[in-house]
Amino acid sequence: MESARADEVGSSSPSGSGVSSSQLTEDAAFRIDDRCPKQVSPMRGGGSRNTSPLSRAGSRNTSPSRQKVIKTKPRGLDEETAATFSKIVHPDVQMEDNIWAMLPEDLLNEILARVPPFMIFRLRSVCRRWNSILQDSSFLKFHSQVPSHGPCLLTFWKNSQTPQCSVFSLPLKTWYRIPFNFLPPWAFWLIGSSGGLVCFSGLDGLAFKTLVCNPLTQTWRTLPSMHYNQQRQLIMVVDRTDRSFKVIATSDIYGDKSLPTEVYDSKLDIWSLHQIMPAVNLCSSKMAFCDSTLYLETLSPLGLMLFRLDRGLWEHIPAKFPRSLLDGYLVAGTQKRLFLVGRIGLYSTLQSMRIWELDHGKNTWVEISRMPPKYFRALFRLSAERFECFGQDNLICFTSWNQGKGLIYDVDKKVWSWIAGCALQVCKVSP
Amino acid sequence: MASSRKITLRSSDGESFEVEEAVAVESQTIKHMIEDDCADNAIPLPNVTSKILAKVIEYCKKHVDASKAEDRVNDEDLKAWDAAFIKVDQVDQATLFDLILAANYLNIKSLLDLTCQTVADMIKGNLFPVRNEWLNFTFSIANRELVLVCLTEWVAHRRLFCS
Numbered sequence: 310m311e312s313a314r315a316d317e318v319g320s321s322s323p324s325g326s327g328v329s330s331s332q333l334t335e336d337a338a339f340r341i342d343d344r345c346p347k348q349v350s351p352m353r354g355g356g357s358r359n360t361s362p363l364s365r366a367g368s369r370n371t372s373p374s375r376q377k378v379i380k381t382k383p384r385g386l387d388e389e390t391a392a393t394f395s396k397i398v399h400p401d402v403q404m405e406d407n408i409w410a411m412l413p414e415d416l417l418n419e420i421l422a423r424v425p426p427f428m429i430f431r432l433r434s435v436c437r438r439w440n441s442i443l444q445d446s447s448f449l450k451f452h453s454q455v456p457s458h459g460p461c462l463l464t465f466w467k468n469s470q471t472p473q474c475s476v477f478s479l480p481l482k483t484w485y486r487i488p489f490n491f492l493p494p495w496a497f498w499l500i501g502s503s504g505g506l507v508c509f510s511g512l513d514g515l516a517f518k519t520l521v522c523n524p525l526t527q528t529w530r531t532l533p534s535m536h537y538n539q540q541r542q543l544i545m546v547v548d549r550t551d552r553s554f555k556v557i558a559t560s561d562i563y564g565d566k567s568l569p570t571e572v573y574d575s576k577l578d579i580w581s582l583h584q585i586m587p588a589v590n591l592c593s594s595k596m597a598f599c600d601s602t603l604y605l606e607t608l609s610p611l612g613l614m615l616f617r618l619d620r621g622l623w624e625h626i627p628a629k630f631p632r633s634l635l636d637g638y639l640v641a642g643t644q645k646r647l648f649l650v651g652r653i654g655l656y657s658t659l660q661s662m663r664i665w666e667l668d669h670g671k672n673t674w675v676e677i678s679r680m681p682p683k684y685f686r687a688l689f690r691l692s693a694e695r696f697e698c699f700g701q702d703n704l705i706c707f708t709s710w711n712q713g714k715g716l717i718y719d720v721d722k723k724v725w726s727w728i729a730g731c732a733l734q735v736c737k738v739s740p
Numbered sequence: 741m742a743s744s745r746k747i748t749l750r751s752s753d754g755e756s757f758e759v760e761e762a763v764a765v766e767s768q769t770i771k772h773m774i775e776d777d778c779a780d781n782a783i784p785l786p787n788v789t790s791k792i793l794a795k796v797i798e799y800c801k802k803h804v805d806a807s808k809a810e811d812r813v814n815d816e817d818l819k820a821w822d823a824a825f826i827k828v829d830q831v832d833q834a835t836l837f838d839l840i841l842a843a844n845y846l847n848i849k850s851l852l853d854l855t856c857q858t859v860a861d862m863i864k865g866n867l868f869p870v871r872n873e874w875l876n877f878t879f880s881i882a883n884r885e886l887v888l889v890c891l892t893e894w895v896a897h898r899r900l901f902c903s
Contacts, residue, residue, distance in 0.1 A: 404862055405833045408834055409859075412837070416844055420856045420859045420863070421860070423856055423857050424864060
């Protein structure tokens, strides 16, 4: 582990890593106080060269009579936008089973009402004698009325043999760790998640397999093999009203486009065959699903490739993409909303990250937001920085693993928030 | 202005506590007893031991003092006092348990909130413990498989449809 880390650090920017590791120790110590810590900019000390074209332009345009305040604060995250998310739940005292088992049920409900609903399912690991209460139908009925908890960011960390899962609850602004050692070892690639279920695929020997799991209840189901059981592009979608899920398989990852699209329905537990995707040049294999439709970007013909789930048919709609678009991530929103996310600008100093929304009537992309330049610089120190962009329910998440940071944009509230705290946590104690 | 009448409370183990009426009526149960004119002598509290009653009185006194006009205590400071009052190494789990039962019996909503929230936080800590040890922040991810991220929303169900 130690040596592996040194190698990895070596491959990333040396100055950045040196600063960040000391920065981490400060933060860790600070968090033990259980106060909401200020997000200290990792830029401090290193990389504080101001190469921002905007400030350069600003100083050029400032007339001599107008005094311009020179900011000496380090570039990066300033305090007002700093860590809105940083609380950590501390591993507390061990609950004494013999004491809490005696708690009358009405008081137990008082306590459980204050526990986030998505944790209710794990209560039996806290107090064994509460297990019988959890089976009680009136208790379950009470808790099934509880509304959805809200969006959570899941991070899965594969550290040699021990898989780990950390959950960031956006409503609670807190990191939690979930034991995640119940999956078969072949489940390696994360396909995606929806409605609290997570889909993994992998190779069991030579056989390509897919499973869907619920990290909270620690249950999973391996899906039957597809008709054309090769390693294919997959997407999982949950129907929350129906309490079922579907998995859609399109072309195989090596580009064999002759495969019929297959759809798995959890209610029937079978894969059904549908139309083969027409031959088009895809921008990427990244897909987004909303309004019972699967979307993919196409280069030629330029536009979007759609798979209508109810009809099992593909169609192409021409749509012009913004000029000088460097990447194009499709992110599904609520109902029919579809977003396009990517960088504009070929030259690193003039790049900006923008978000567009599809106007379904006109088949055009309308710009709805831009990442503030200071966040862009904080997230992407180098223009070719590797990042991930994904989202759902009108939230768009950016993660830059070289920086170890996450940034979330709420489309409805038009708010950018940082996810502080490292997603990669070492937990030596197994719960 | 609250009257400065003194009320005597008697714990289950026979100990008497004299408190100001304003403090005693933080408990709705005691308040009703006084209103029903049962408070001529000491009010017996057969469900509360002296140890617990002392702590409850300490809590109520602080909260009554905090709301007095001249000496208005900052909300933040009161919250900090509450946190210190209930801190788990100050109050062992058996005492916390007894405090919940007492707060419920005596019908002191704010104390019930505080104690139940404390237990809820303990539960959370037990379910999903997070250590303050961090991997190197800039562990650069060579391939996507190492750290995988997705966004999800847990929907409450009676039977989650995975099993």
